[in-house]
Amino acid sequence: MKILIAGGLFLCLAAALPVRPGAGEPSPPPAETPTPAPRTQEVRGGFVRYIPDREGEYEWKMEGDSILSLSPVSLEITRLKATALSPRQEGLTIEAEKVFYFTDTGIVRNEESRVTVRRENSVLTGRGYLWTPANRQIRIFEDVRLLINEEGGAGLFPL
Amino acid sequence: MNFASKGAVFLLAAIALLAPAAGSPDGEEDWTVITCDGNLFMDYENQRVVFFNNVRVENPRGRIRSDRLTVYFSPDGKTVEKTVGEGNVRFESEGRSGRSEQIVYYPAEKKAVLIGQATVASGGDSVGGGLITFYLDRNEMEVEESPTLEYIPEEEFDVDFKVDL
Numbered sequence: 001m002k003i004l005i006a007g008g009l010f011l012c013l014a015a016a017l018p019v020r021p022g023a024g025e026p027s028p029p030p031a032e033t034p035t036p037a038p039r040t041q042e043v044r045g046g047f048v049r050y051i052p053d054r055e056g057e058y059e060w061k062m063e064g065d066s067i068l069s070l071s072p073v074s075l076e077i078t079r080l081k082a083t084a085l086s087p088r089q090e091g092l093t094i095e096a097e098k099v100f101y102f103t104d105t106g107i108v109r110n111e112e113s114r115v116t117v118r119r120e121n122s123v124l125t126g127r128g129y130l131w132t133p134a135n136r137q138i139r140i141f142e143d144v145r146l147l148i149n150e151e152g153g154a155g156l157f158p159l
Numbered sequence: 160m161n162f163a164s165k166g167a168v169f170l171l172a173a174i175a176l177l178a179p180a181a182g183s184p185d186g187e188e189d190w191t192v193i194t195c196d197g198n199l200f201m202d203y204e205n206q207r208v209v210f211f212n213n214v215r216v217e218n219p220r221g222r223i224r225s226d227r228l229t230v231y232f233s234p235d236g237k238t239v240e241k242t243v244g245e246g247n248v249r250f251e252s253e254g255r256s257g258r259s260e261q262i263v264y265y266p267a268e269k270k271a272v273l274i275g276q277a278t279v280a281s282g283g284d285s286v287g288g289g290l291i292t293f294y295l296d297r298n299e300m301e302v303e304e305s306p307t308l309e310y311i312p313e314e315e316f317d318v319d320f321k322v323d324l
Contacts, residue, residue, distance in 0.1 A: 089203055089236060117201070120237050124208075126199060136204035144210065146193040 047077075050085075051106070051133055058085045060133060062101075073104040080108075092119045094131065094138070106133050115140060121149040191218040193228065206232040214244070221252025225262065239266050248273070255281045259291070269295040285309045 047067050053059035065079040080099045084092040096115045099108050108131040117124040117138065128141035197212025207229055214228040226246025233240050244262040260275025271293040273279070278287040279300075289304025302308070 088234070092203065092236070124199070124201075136202065138199075138201040138203070140199040140201075144193075144195050144197075144199040146199075146208070146210075148191045148193070149189055 053086065054134070059089075061085055070100070073102055075101045075103065077101055082108075089119075093117070096129070107131070108133070111141065114143075123147045191216060193217075193230075195228070203236065206234060206236050208232075216244075221250060221255075223248065223250040223262070225249075241265055255279060257291075271295065283309075 047064055049062045050058045051060040051062060061083045062077075063081045063083075064077040066077070068076040070076055077099050078097065080094070080096045082094040084090065094115065094117050096110065096113050098113045099110050101108050109129065111128040113129075114125065114127050115129045117140075124140070124144075124146045126140035126142060126144045130139045130141075131137075193210060193214065193216050195210040195212055195214040197210070199211070200209040202208075209230075210228040212226065214225050216223040216228065223244060225244030225248045227244070229243045229245075230239055231241040231243070232238065242262075242264045246260065248259045248262045250257050250262070257273065257277065257279040259273035259277035261273070263272045263274065264270070273291040273293075275289065276287075277289065277291040278285055279291060280286075286300075286302055286306070286308045288302040288306035290302070292301045292303075294300065
């Protein structure tokens with residue numbers, strides 16, 4: 001199973017999303033059509049989702065305080081914290097107040113919210129970002145600031 | 160004094176331009192801040208970070224400015240292998256200042272390379288050329304490609320010029 005869902009919150013969310021009939025299945029008559037689920041449904045209380053890489057190994061653990069379904073393929077997540085699970089990205093975390101997560105592409109973005117990326121001895125902050133886990137790329141749009149703690153005055157830059 | 164010889168290499172040993180400042184950074188000074196006016200692009204697949212538009216690097220020992228800066232990390236992402244500043248590079252550090260079109264720094268080797276119309280000045284002394292290579296741990300530098308030198312030696316420094324014409 002590629003995706004683990006803590007607390008069954010995603011299952012509840014998925015159950016609320018409209019289900020399309022399969023190919024060849026007749027559509028139910030209009031009179032029997034159930035009332036469609038609302039376009040948005042909010043789930044509070046936190047969630048955890050594991051994101052696999054191209055090889056199927058878990059690469060990211062995503063946690064958030066609440067999740068709001070905006071469409072069948074887009075979610076709004078508040079207080080996101082993503083933790084890298086891959087040894088190549090050991091210690092890498094991404095935190096943001098609010099993100100839009102597109103489940104079909106895996107893209108995470110917000111053009112206004114602040115983001116903090118931590119790794120080993122560095123903290124990167126900025127406002128507005130586009131994260132494409134499939135390409136392993138993050139772009140931060142504004143107010144970029146990277147603070148590096150150079151252990152022992154290693155001389156990261158020729159100063 | 161003014162030297163201008165294409166292809167010449169000057170090796171200047173322990174001159175004032177490279178004299179280390181008194182005192183070394185302690186634990187409280189081991190920070191560096193990088194800011195920019197444009198985007199930041201982080202490619203954690205290839206372990207590199209690119210800063211765009213008026214990039215400033217600052218720490219207690221000095222500052223560097225360039226149009227673009229790329230930081231290349233080791234495969235495990237824990238150490239910096241190389242930094243490359245490109246476009247209108249300016250730096251100030253411990254009484255020295257300089258400029259070039261590009262600067263490449265290799266932390267493991269403590270080597271910095273200034274490329275393209277490079278100059279380094281300290282007080283009234285300056286050296287210039289198409290390529291200046293600093294060896295920071297050895298307090299040496301090489302100047303290549305049309306080097307120029309304006310230097311007033313002081314008594315306490317031993318100056319060694321090696322010129323290959």
